[in-house]
Amino acid sequence: MQVLVSKYAGFCPGVKRAVKLTLQHGEGKPGRVATFGPLVHNAQMIEHLAAKGIRTLDSVADAPEEIIVVRSHGVSPSVMAALKATGKNIVDATCPFVSKIHSIVDSLDNRCLIVIGDAHHPEVQGILGRARYGVSVIEDEDSASQIHTDLPVTVVVQTTFDQQKLKGILAILQEKFQDIEIHNTICSSTRDRQREVAELAKKSDLMLVIGGKNSANTGKLVAICKQSGVETHYIQSVSNIEPHWFSNVFTVGIAAGASTPEWIIREVVDMVMETNNEGIEEVKEDSNAILDEQSKPLGVGDIVVGNVVQVNPDEVLVDVGYKMEGLIRKDELSFRKVENCSELVNVGDELEAEITRLTEDLLELSVRKLTQSKAWKTVKEAFDNQTSVSGRVVEVVKGGLIVDLGLRAFMPASLVDLRFVEDLSQFVGQEVTVLVIELERRRNKVIVSRKAQLMRETEAKKAETLATLEEGTTVKGIVRRLTNFGAFVDIGGIDGLIHISELAHHRVEHPSEVLKEDQELDVYVIKVDAESERVSLSLKRILPDPWTEVATKFKTGDAVEGKVVRLADFGAFVELIPGVDGLVHVSQISDEHVEKPEDVLATGQVVKVTILDIDVQAKRVSLSMRDAVRTGKKFAKEERHQESSIGATIGERLGNFFDQEDE
Ligand code: SF4
Structure with missing residues (x-):
């Protein structure tokens, strides 16, 4: 059994930071630090902190601790003011992603706020406490369609909201409101975690998702796994695992919520590995690097990533996590000429852009410049190599x-x-x-040249075909060209020739009688000359041999009809069935002396012949027209004799036999 551990399992950057700040102030000093509300939604972690003398408080009044930590979810301004009023030292561990939402809401002027998220979640509570012009909280498409306001609206999203679910809700809001600003504030850590867990679920036969029962983000991971159809267990610790889950399971995926401590994940992984120790893949994200990245000051030339929040005909606004939104003018979106920016981007799209201008009140970006400079590098490399x-x-x-x-x-x-x-x-x-x-x-x-690329591909294919093509085998091909002497067939980058004599067992005047251009077919490889890149093919050799029918269809003495297909000095070749020609020797053409066959016969003429001899082995049939004429005459005589009694004319019975004889 293989165990795959999500590379994003465990503390997210925001929780890591909050835990670090709390321990920095409280580790080794029991009773000095308390957290305002549970630091993380994980009972074991809260017990762990309590064991170090760090309590969780719902109210700070009369609390003896000198330092109070505000957790990563943040608080409303009124709660923060009340905390500060206690005179205690307040350590604000609000996650930078949450602080960004606070600053968006604080900057609103006469706009209604819509928060997409869980109204009871502490993060959402902290956001609601800042709204000044009316606010609604929605968490599904139904509640989205019921919102009414005459004000323009601004939308923010709980940092741990389900990215997939968000799309449908935003579509309804965009339909409903003309003046709408959307800030997709789902944090990048949540987005990455959700995206990766969906991938992991696809690769696994069983998913274990570890996290506190009241952890919203863990609940979302569980929902994502279940949506993919994989058997999923929501566990809090190793004690919830039941060994029978693993019977007939080849790959176990392990994911964890943003508030699950490392040691709990490790215990689960070890327990699963103890019984099944075949392999483990585990890579952890560098959460500090993510937070450092967030707090770095911006400058011209920097590359930023953000979501489109507004699309106007001539410009778009992008939220790049800065104090103001980035502006991209139409010409800076792409080198393509468009009437309206909406032809290129939609609200919610993620864009990467270069900062081209940065002042106190303007952040200008260019996607075109960044794309072009990246593209020049790629194109130059492609040109050089x-x-x-x-x-x-x-x-x-x-x-x-x-x-x-x-x-x-x-x-x-x-x-x-x-x-x-x-x-x-x-x-x-x-x-x-x-x-x-x-x-x-x-x-x-x-x-650029597509032709050059196609020629290169053809050459490569040709070389491969020539290297692998074996004489005596049958391969697939496509008829490319018909000429008087045969057909050229593409057998993979190289055109082989089926000579006209190799097209069929019977005589072919022109290849178009048996093939047409672009026809797909199987061909037999007669000869491969890699040096001159010539390949001789045959169709005839994989067609059934008509000589196998001769023995069952004809016998010596049979009188049959055939077509003169070729005349030689020594006789005439008469086709009995396609691919089987018999020879009427010049002496067998008539009872009278015939100097040359062409004196009495013409190609294409249909004649009656008698089979004198069949040699299937040597593929030879000897024919006589003299015998057939005699038989015909004898038959005619008998018929004439009977004519008076049965009333039918001899001419009607023999058709043009005598005409042929006389020709
Ligand atoms: S989930 Fe995202 S927003 Fe919430 S604490 Fe973690 S990093 Fe911050």
């Missing part, structure tokens, strides 16, 4: 196409395909793989 790059065709212009490689690349019409393309518009919207054939940064010039 002659590797391929992919991009979408966005426009037909005079003489060719424009390909979006993160920058504008031109593809001349003659380099679009291996063959001439009349209508270039069929490529618009298509993803194409190209080679960069010309590059000039100073003039922003990038020329």
